[in-house]
Amino acid sequence: MRRHMFRIAFAFAAVFALATSMAMSQAQTVYANVPFDFNVGALSMPAGNYLVRLNDIPGAIVIRNTDSSKGSFVLVTPTDPRDLRKSTPKMIFNQYGTHYFLSKVNGLDGVGCNFSKGKLEKEFAASARHTPATKVNVAMEKR
Numbered sequence: 051m052r053r054h055m056f057r058i059a060f061a062f063a064a065v066f067a068l069a070t071s072m073a074m075s076q077a078q079t080v081y082a083n084v085p086f087d088f089n090v091g092a093l094s095m096p097a098g099n100y101l102v103r104l105n106d107i108p109g110a111i112v113i114r115n116t117d118s119s120k121g122s123f124v125l126v127t128p129t130d131p132r133d134l135r136k137s138t139p140k141m142i143f144n145q146y147g148t149h150y151f152l153s154k155v156n157g158l159d160g161v162g163c164n165f166s167k168g169k170l171e172k173e174f175a176a177s178a179r180h181t182p183a184t185k186v187n188v189a190m191e192k193r
Contacts (some may be wrong), residue, residue, distance in 0.1 A: 069159035088150035091168040126163035139190035146174040
């Protein structure tokens with residue numbers, strides 16, 4: 051009897067986890083039109099329309115250009131939830147002259163992600179140490 055109850059509880063938990071996972075991946079997909087080329091870590095991304103989605107793996111995000119299918123699976127760190135209280139969904143870029151680097155994604159159903167600076171961005175930041183990066187926001191929307 052005890053074993054039977056354990057199996058029922060396990061089956062219920064598995065179905066609940068699957069349903070939650072499916073609902074989260076559908077609900078946490080947003081789109082953005084990025085009007086400039088940019089970098090995510092070491093990867094260069096062209097200007098265009100992007101799909102941004104939290105991955106099922108904690109601490110990972112998918113960014114895919116819907117025009118060219120070029121994409122990236124990026125490891126991120128979570129943003130402090132207090133920073134998201136009145137945040138609209140957006141991508142936040144650091145701009146150094148004509149170069150853009152993805153810094154944060156906010157508003158994926160109350161979740162925000164920080165991106166680590168890649169080698170190239172660190173070089174730009176060091177060369178512009180007297181002039182901080184300009185923050186550029188690109189709105190995202192659910193479809």
